[in-house]
Amino acid sequence: MTKKEAYEDIPGTVVFDAQRARKGYFLNQFLYSLMQDVNRKEFLADEHTYLLKFPMTEDQRTAVMKRDWNTLLDLGGVSYALAKLAFTDGHSYQFMAAEMTGMTQEGYANMMIAGGRSLDGWRSKAERGEN
Amino acid sequence: MAKIIAGFGTSHTPAIGAALDLGKKAEPYWAPIFNGYAPAQKWMEEVKPDVVIMVYNDHVNAFDFKIIPTFAIGCADEFTIADEGWGARPVPVVKGYPEFAAHLVQSLVLDEFDITIVNDMQVDHGLTVPMSLAFGAPSAWPVKVIPLAVNVIQYPAPTGNRCYNLGKAIKAAVESWDEDLKVVIFGTGGMSHQIQGPRAGLVNKEFDTAFLDNLSKDPEALVKIQPLTYLRDAGNEAIELVMWLIMRGALGEQVDEAYRFYHVPASSTAVGHIILETREFHESRKARAAA
Incomplete structure (x- = not known):
C-alpha cells in the first residue's frame, strides 16, 4: 500500500489515480464501449447481459444499473467515462454532476448561474471534521 | 522560417459545442459566451494563421485505458470527429500537417521530451470546441492543425514546470522548420x-483571475503551482490548466495580452479565454496599424 496521498484530504472529490485506474479498468472499458451507437442500443436492451461481457465486479455492475454515480467513482470509474453512461441515457455532464452532489438539477444549475460553488467549507476534510 | 506568433488560451467545455450545434447561440444563457468570443474570431480573421498547434486533452475518446500517453502528437493527414456518446459533432474534419508534425516530434524527442506518435486518431470536444470558438462554423477549417494531446485524466498530469519547458522546446522546434508559417498555439481546458x-x-474566480494576469505578468509564478493546489483550490478538473503553460512556454519571455474574456458558467465550468501575442508580433501589428 502506498501512504495516504495528500489529495485524499480534498472533500467531495475522488482523484482518479493509478490505484483507482487499476480497480476501474474493466468498468471504464465498458463505459468506453458506449461510444458506439450499436453498443449503446445493445446495453439499453439488456443491461446486465451486456455488462457480463466485461470482467468487472458484480458491485460495479450493480452500481452501473443503479446509476449510482458516487459509488462508481469509488469503484474506479472516471468521470469522463461515466459521462458516456449519462449520454447513453440522454443526459448531460451537468445532469451527472448535479446527481453526484445530491442537489436537484435546478438547484445545481442555479448555483452555477450564481457563480458556482465557493471554496469556503470545501477546502479540506480536516477543516470539515471528516475522517 | 516558421514562427509562433501568438497563444490562444480557452476553455473547451463540451456544452459550448452542444449549444452551438443545437442552435442555442442566442439564448440568454449562452449569448454572453459567444459574444465574448466574437473579438477572438475577428482577431483570427485578421491574423490568418497557417497552422494551429492545439494543446488539448482527450476525454476517453481517442484513447481508452489500454494506453495512456502523457504527451502525444497527431501526425495523421486528417482527424475525424469522435462520437463521444451522443453522436459526433457536425463540424468539419480536422486537417493535419504530417510533415511538420513529424518534424516537431523528431525535434522534441532529441530535446528529451518523449512524445508518443499517433498516426490514427479521432478528436473530441477538447479540440473541436476551441476550433469552433476561434473560427466559427466554416464549411472547412481555415488552418492545418497539429493536435498535442496531454494526459490530464489519470493522476498525475505532467507538472506545470514540465509543461512550460515543453512549450519552450516547441518554440525551438517550430523555429527550426524552414518554411514561412504563422503558427498560433492553443492552450485549452480549465478554468476552475x-x-x-x-x-x-x-469555481474559484480569484484563482482564475490571478492565472490570467500572470500569464503575461509572472508566468514563473504559475509554473510553481503544484498539482495539489490546482485540485484543491480550483477543482479536480482545473488541472487542465497545465496545458495553458505549454502554450505560454512556447511564446518566449515577453508577451502582450491582446484580449481576455471570463464568464461563469458554462455547464459546470468557469470559461476563460486569453490571446497573448509574442512581443515581436505585437510590435509588428502595432507598426502596421500605425502605417
Whole structure:
C-alpha cells in the first residue's frame, strides 16, 4: 500500500489515480464501449447481459444499473467515462454532476448561474471534521 | 522560417459545442459566451494563421485505458470527429500537417521530451470546441492543425514546470522548420471547475483571475503551482490548466495580452479565454496599424 496521498484530504472529490485506474479498468472499458451507437442500443436492451461481457465486479455492475454515480467513482470509474453512461441515457455532464452532489438539477444549475460553488467549507476534510 | 506568433488560451467545455450545434447561440444563457468570443474570431480573421498547434486533452475518446500517453502528437493527414456518446459533432474534419508534425516530434524527442506518435486518431470536444470558438462554423477549417494531446485524466498530469519547458522546446522546434508559417498555439481546458463528486460545481474566480494576469505578468509564478493546489483550490478538473503553460512556454519571455474574456458558467465550468501575442508580433501589428 502506498501512504495516504495528500489529495485524499480534498472533500467531495475522488482523484482518479493509478490505484483507482487499476480497480476501474474493466468498468471504464465498458463505459468506453458506449461510444458506439450499436453498443449503446445493445446495453439499453439488456443491461446486465451486456455488462457480463466485461470482467468487472458484480458491485460495479450493480452500481452501473443503479446509476449510482458516487459509488462508481469509488469503484474506479472516471468521470469522463461515466459521462458516456449519462449520454447513453440522454443526459448531460451537468445532469451527472448535479446527481453526484445530491442537489436537484435546478438547484445545481442555479448555483452555477450564481457563480458556482465557493471554496469556503470545501477546502479540506480536516477543516470539515471528516475522517 | 516558421514562427509562433501568438497563444490562444480557452476553455473547451463540451456544452459550448452542444449549444452551438443545437442552435442555442442566442439564448440568454449562452449569448454572453459567444459574444465574448466574437473579438477572438475577428482577431483570427485578421491574423490568418497557417497552422494551429492545439494543446488539448482527450476525454476517453481517442484513447481508452489500454494506453495512456502523457504527451502525444497527431501526425495523421486528417482527424475525424469522435462520437463521444451522443453522436459526433457536425463540424468539419480536422486537417493535419504530417510533415511538420513529424518534424516537431523528431525535434522534441532529441530535446528529451518523449512524445508518443499517433498516426490514427479521432478528436473530441477538447479540440473541436476551441476550433469552433476561434473560427466559427466554416464549411472547412481555415488552418492545418497539429493536435498535442496531454494526459490530464489519470493522476498525475505532467507538472506545470514540465509543461512550460515543453512549450519552450516547441518554440525551438517550430523555429527550426524552414518554411514561412504563422503558427498560433492553443492552450485549452480549465478554468476552475470540478465535474465530479459531491464538490462538483466548484469555481474559484480569484484563482482564475490571478492565472490570467500572470500569464503575461509572472508566468514563473504559475509554473510553481503544484498539482495539489490546482485540485484543491480550483477543482479536480482545473488541472487542465497545465496545458495553458505549454502554450505560454512556447511564446518566449515577453508577451502582450491582446484580449481576455471570463464568464461563469458554462455547464459546470468557469470559461476563460486569453490571446497573448509574442512581443515581436505585437510590435509588428502595432507598426502596421500605425502605417
